[in-house]
Amino acid sequence: MYEILIENIFKKIVLNNDEQQLLKTFFIPKKLRKKQCLLQEGDVSKYLAFVEKGILRSYTVDEKGGEHIAEFAFEGWWIGDQFSFLTGEPSTYNIDALEDCELLLLTKQAEEQMLEKIPKMERFFRLLLQNHLIATQGRLVSSLSNSAEEKYKQLVNACPTIPQRVPQHMLASFLGITPETLSRLRKQISQRK
Amino acid sequence: MATIKTIAIIGASGNMGSSIAISLAKAPYRLLLFGKEEKKLRSVFKEIKLINKLVNAEVIGCAADASWEADIIIAAVPFAAEKELAEKIKQVATGKIVISISNPLNDTYTGLVTNADTSAAEELQNFLPHSKVIKAFNTTFAGDFSQPVIDGKTVDAFIAGNDEEALQTVSDVVRAAGFNPIKAGALAVSRTLENMQALLIQLSIKNNYNWVAGWKILHN
Numbered sequence: 100m101y102e103i104l105i106e107n108i109f110k111k112i113v114l115n116n117d118e119q120q121l122l123k124t125f126f127i128p129k130k131l132r133k134k135q136c137l138l139q140e141g142d143v144s145k146y147l148a149f150v151e152k153g154i155l156r157s158y159t160v161d162e163k164g165g166e167h168i169a170e171f172a173f174e175g176w177w178i179g180d181q182f183s184f185l186t187g188e189p190s191t192y193n194i195d196a197l198e199d200c201e202l203l204l205l206t207k208q209a210e211e212q213m214l215e216k217i218p219k220m221e222r223f224f225r226l227l228l229q230n231h232l233i234a235t236q237g238r239l240v241s242s243l244s245n246s247a248e249e250k251y252k253q254l255v256n257a258c259p260t261i262p263q264r265v266p267q268h269m270l271a272s273f274l275g276i277t278p279e280t281l282s283r284l285r286k287q288i289s290q291r292k
Numbered sequence: 293m294a295t296i297k298t299i300a301i302i303g304a305s306g307n308m309g310s311s312i313a314i315s316l317a318k319a320p321y322r323l324l325l326f327g328k329e330e331k332k333l334r335s336v337f338k339e340i341k342l343i344n345k346l347v348n349a350e351v352i353g354c355a356a357d358a359s360w361e362a363d364i365i366i367a368a369v370p371f372a373a374e375k376e377l378a379e380k381i382k383q384v385a386t387g388k389i390v391i392s393i394s395n396p397l398n399d400t401y402t403g404l405v406t407n408a409d410t411s412a413a414e415e416l417q418n419f420l421p422h423s424k425v426i427k428a429f430n431t432t433f434a435g436d437f438s439q440p441v442i443d444g445k446t447v448d449a450f451i452a453g454n455d456e457e458a459l460q461t462v463s464d465v466v467r468a469a470g471f472n473p474i475k476a477g478a479l480a481v482s483r484t485l486e487n488m489q490a491l492l493i494q495l496s497i498k499n500n501y502n503w504v505a506g507w508k509i510l511h512n
Contacts, residue, residue: 100383100384123386124386124422125386125387126386126387127386127387127388128360128383128384128386129360129361129363130357130360130361131361132361136295137295138295139295142295204387206387209387
């Protein structure tokens with residue numbers, strides 16, 4: 100239940116056995132079924148979720164009811180509305196499960212307690228936030244300049260199984276293109292191989 | 293619109309568990325029912341569906357799976373079975389609300405089997421040190437759930453626990469079940485609450501209340 104989390108943490112820091120056992124006591128193990136939601140727009144994001152199994156997406160809904168996917172999170176990734184989580188302000192995002200998921204949830208309070216009891220985790224979260232910042236800025240730049248093809252390749256590179264696991268229209272929404280354009284794009288990429 | 297909370301009722305085929313489940317049929321929760329008597333569990337599920345065709349409820353074949361999926365776990369089992377249940381769900385109950393409903397009565401209902409310096413709720417908290425144990429539904433008879441208004445007054449239901457947010461969440465569940473929730477204090481107050489129910493049981497036997505009776509604080 101905690102294997103991928105521990106593995107993920109060990110990429111950045113090393114915890115001894117006692118610390119690993121203690122670490123587990125701060126996370127809420129939560130199963131989420133496909134289509135169930137973790138966060139709804141207007142609610143405060145109470146949790147940062149670590150994905151042990153499954154895929155989730157975060158998205159916004161425009162005035163016409165159109166969904167715009169901001170992020171996917173799969174095994175080994177964290178998801179949550181950081182802004183809402185940190186400020187306590189209502190979230191503008193929705194997060195739901197695209198597959199049956201096994202999550203580990205961290206509340207603000209549990210996070211504070213964990214950082215106090217396992218100071219090494221400060222470093223882990225600092226590095227995590229740094230990466231998040233880099234990814235967010237990178238995404239901003241790529242959404243301005245990169246072609247949809249580059250963005251698609253980046254996504255598949257990060258999670259090779261994602262084209263089989265996520266419906267095409269959602270991938271297209273994430274890339275900001277129509278499903279037809281995505282279909283053409285995929286054909287082009289596969290022909291070049 | 294708030295995210296719907298999932299409640300696992302462990303022991304939903306029992307008297308108390310089934311009464312709680314049925315009382316929450318119209319409440320805005322997702323219900324996961326686990327119980328040992330499969331036939332009874334199916335009939336409880338059917339009854340819930342009859343009350344609310346659109347109810348978000350499901351029968352789950354394993355206590356640990358139901359608890360894993362839940363935000364709130366109701367341990368609707370007798371005091372003697374709590375330790376065994378705690379061992380089954382311990383791994384998936386971290387950080388979650390676990391409701392202790394039991395009264396540790398002796399065989400003759402003349403008193404409690406727990407020592408004066410503890411309670412069933414506190415013992416459950418010891419078994420589940422990383423969960424938020426809340427005492428609730430122990431001062432209400434199973435029969436009260438189908439008629440939570442007695443003699444024109446809504447029966448009070450006392451709640452005790454150490455986590456303020458969890459107390460509020462359980463308070464909402466108790467209200468949804470039809471009772472008037474009263475936050476009685478910290479988890480140690482469960483000692484008093486469990487003794488109150490021992491008294492109510494003794495009086496029910498003596499005065500023939502027919503197992504529909506409850507506590508009500510009269511105040512201005």
